[in-house]
Amino acid sequence: MLIYPLSWRGQQPRAIKSNPYLFFLTLWLCPFGAESGAHERRLLNDLMANYNKLERPVINESDAVVLTFGLTLQQIIDVDEKNQLLTANVWLNLEWTDVNLRWNESEYGQVADIRMPPSSIWKPDILMYNSASEAFDGTYPTNVVVLSNGGCTYIPPGIFKSTCKIDITWFPFDDQNCDMKFGSWTYNGFKLDFQLKDDEGDLGTYVLNGEWDLLGVPAKRNEVIYECCPEPYLDITFIIKIRRRTLYYFFNLIVPCVLIASMAVLGFTLPPDSGEKLSLGVTILLSLTIFLNTVSAIIPITSDSPLIGTYFNCIMFMVASSVVTTIMILNYHHRLADTHEMPDWVRVLFLQWIPWFLRMSRPGEKITRKTIMMQNKMKELDLKEKSSKSLLANVLDMDDDFRPSSTLPHSHVHPHHPSHAHPQQNNGGFISLPPPAEDVSSSFPPGAHRELSLILKEIKIITDKIRDDEESAAIENDWKFAAMVLDRLCLIVFTLFTIVATVAVLAAAPHVIVT
Numbered sequence: 195m196l197i198y199p200l201s202w203r204g205q206q207p208r209a210i211k212s213n214p215y216l217f218f219l220t221l222w223l224c225p226f227g228a229e230s231g232a233h234e235r236r237l238l239n240d241l242m243a244n245y246n247k248l249e250r251p252v253i254n255e256s257d258a259v260v261l262t263f264g265l266t267l268q269q270i271i272d273v274d275e276k277n278q279l280l281t282a283n284v285w286l287n288l289e290w291t292d293v294n295l296r297w298n299e300s301e302y303g304q305v306a307d308i309r310m311p312p313s314s315i316w317k318p319d320i321l322m323y324n325s326a327s328e329a330f331d332g333t334y335p336t337n338v339v340v341l342s343n344g345g346c347t348y349i350p351p352g353i354f355k356s357t358c359k360i361d362i363t364w365f366p367f368d369d370q371n372c373d374m375k376f377g378s379w380t381y382n383g384f385k386l387d388f389q390l391k392d393d394e395g396d397l398g399t400y401v402l403n404g405e406w407d408l409l410g411v412p413a414k415r416n417e418v419i420y421e422c423c424p425e426p427y428l429d430i431t432f433i434i435k436i437r438r439r440t441l442y443y444f445f446n447l448i449v450p451c452v453l454i455a456s457m458a459v460l461g462f463t464l465p466p467d468s469g470e471k472l473s474l475g476v477t478i479l480l481s482l483t484i485f486l487n488t489v490s491a492i493i494p495i496t497s498d499s500p501l502i503g504t505y506f507n508c509i510m511f512m513v514a515s516s517v518v519t520t521i522m523i524l525n526y527h528h529r530l531a532d533t534h535e536m537p538d539w540v541r542v543l544f545l546q547w548i549p550w551f552l553r554m555s556r557p558g559e560k561i562t563r564k565t566i567m568m569q570n571k572m573k574e575l576d577l578k579e580k581s582s583k584s585l586l587a588n589v590l591d592m593d594d595d596f597r598p599s600s601t602l603p604h605s606h607v608h609p610h611h612p613s614h615a616h617p618q619q620n621n622g623g624f625i626s627l628p629p630p631a632e633d634v635s636s637s638f639p640p641g642a643h644r645e646l647s648l649i650l651k652e653i654k655i656i657t658d659k660i661r662d663d664e665e666s667a668a669i670e671n672d673w674k675f676a677a678m679v680l681d682r683l684c685l686i687v688f689t690l691f692t693i694v695a696t697v698a699v700l701a702a703a704p705h706v707i708v709t
Contacts, residue, residue: 233303238310241295247316250385251292251344258384261318262289263376263430264391267411269401270436271353273360273370275494279326280358280372280434286333287391288348292316296344309337317348318386323375323429327355365493365500366443367703369409370436377429383417388428390415395432405442409435440706447489447502448696451509454482455692458513461520462685466527466677475517482513505699512691519684526677531666536673544676552682556675 252259264287271281292315299306312335321331333352340346358372378386395411402408412433417426458478464471486506493500549555700706 233305234308237297237302237305237308241297242314245294245315247314249294249316251290251294251316253293258387259290259318259381260387260389261320262389262391263287263320264289264396265374265376265411265413265432266396266398267400267408267434268351270403270406270408270434273358273372273406273436275360275362278358278360278494279355281353281355282374282434283351284354284374285349285351286320286376287396288318288320288346288350289391290318290346291344292340292346293344295340295346297342299342305342307339307341310340311335312338312348312350315340315346317346318381319379320376321379322354322356323377324357324373325355326357327353360494361498362494362500363498364702364704365502366438366440366447367501367705368438369704370406370438372434372436374432374434375429376431377427382423383426383428386428388415388430390430403436405439406436407439409437411435437705443502444706447492448505448699450485451482451506452692452696454478454485455509455512458482458516459685459688459692461516462523462681462688466524466681472517472520472524475513475520479513479517482510486510501699501703505695508695509692512688512695516684516688519680523677523681523684526673526680529670529673531669534673536669536676540676541672544679545672548679548683549675552679552686554679554682 250259266285266287268283268285271283273280295315297305315338317338325332331352332354333350336348336350338346338348354374356372356374358370360370362368377388390413392413394413397408397411400408412435414431414433416429416431418429419426458475461471461474461478464474489502489506493503
């Protein structure tokens with residue numbers, strides 16, 4: 195390689211171009227450029243002449259090599275909840291002292307440091323214990339910087355894939371702690387001593403993740419003594435504390451679920467006569483089922499019940515219950531007097547107390563506690579009146595053809611011979627009435643009495659039909675009002691259930707929204 199003086203660098207003098215002898219003369223007079231790597235070459239040859247990379251670099255064999263351990267987190271690449279894996283871009287920072295790699299700078303042209311491949315010198319066999327990588331060790335073997343005092347600095351970068359226990363109890367409002375446990379594979383604490391460089395990992399060059407927010411990377415030194423061996427085994431554990439950014443999940447999971455539940459609740463405001471009440475509830479139930487199938491692909495497969503899964507189950511139960519209650523409402527609304535008789539408990543609950551509690555009433559009437567008590571009293575009186583014959587029925591004892599019954603006592607009077615008053619019998623007989631001044635039946639033409647009886651019978655049939663129709667209409671109106679009361683009750687109950695379930699989920703979460 196040709197090295198020019200500083201004043202010549204960047205350009206080639208014209209005299210050298212024209213005269214090659216001047217060029218060689220210049221190289222002979224300026225030999226400094228050719229001797230720039232001689233000291234480092236000689237240093238490397240001297241260091242590696244008797245160096246054994248299998249030898250532990252300590253002066254006394256009873257001493258331990260002190261290894262200072264540090265970590266720089268560059269990026270969280272992926273958090274696989276289903277497989278419980280964490281993939282991160284990490285730089286390790288290993289520092290130790292090799293007594294076999296020392297030199298005097300003045301003897302080697304003031305060379306203060308050199309770079310050597312890790313395969314040529316001794317280095318600690320550091321591995322990540324909880325690695326899930328196929329190669330197990332994901333570091334790239336960069337050069338080791340060796341100082342003149344024997345200090346070695348090894349900073350290997352790597353893509354580390356580690357196992358991480360994912361706790362999805364509060365998904366998607368969850369925090370995760372993923373451990374990265376590093377230690378020597380063969381050396382115990384008496385041979386290799388670990389020391390933390392810092393209490394936390396270096397985050398100066400960390401690249402933000404779109405799904406996870408980094409809370410910190412604390413580190414701790416662990417010392418374990420097993421029963422089999424008296425020597426301690428050391429490791430350095432870095433805990434990557436991350437928090438899920440919930441804004442995406444809030445607007446793509448929580449909000450659609452609340453909207454679907456709201457549509458199920460609003461179905462109770464639809465009139466039963468519209469014919470779309472039940473189909474709307476079934477459609478909402480199917481849409482929620484399809485939505486839950488999409489969500490199940492996001493939620494990790496685990497036996498633990500996540501918070502969002504509990505919330506979705508509650509909403510699913512509410513929507514299914516709304517369909518069941520809608521069927522009951524339609525059943526009540528379309529009941530007839532000819533097929534169903536309203537039980538007393540239905541009348542008391544849905545026609546009296548629940549409307550009073552919900553402040554509901556029919557047009558033209560107002561339901562209060564006083565009116566409810568009065569209606570109960572009137573009902574008791576009606577039952578007593580129906581259980582005994584009325585006074586009018588006992589006196590008249592009429593037949594169906596509206597003619598007096600033969601059981602009533604009467605006197606046989608000949609139409610042409612007016613009867614005279616008979617004295618009262620002493621044995622308790624009937625008192626004979628005085629004869630009428632004129633026979634009433636004689637004023638009607640023949641057959642008129644039967645015509646009047648038939649007319650009265652037809653009028654009775656018509657009035658009975660009108661009375662029956664009015665009673666049937668009243669009973670049907672009672673069923674429709676009971677259906678309306680049940681509809682209003684379900685609207686209030688399911689609305690409160692949806693609000694309480696949503697607020698309870700958001701209140702139970704450790705944090706609600708992290709942007």
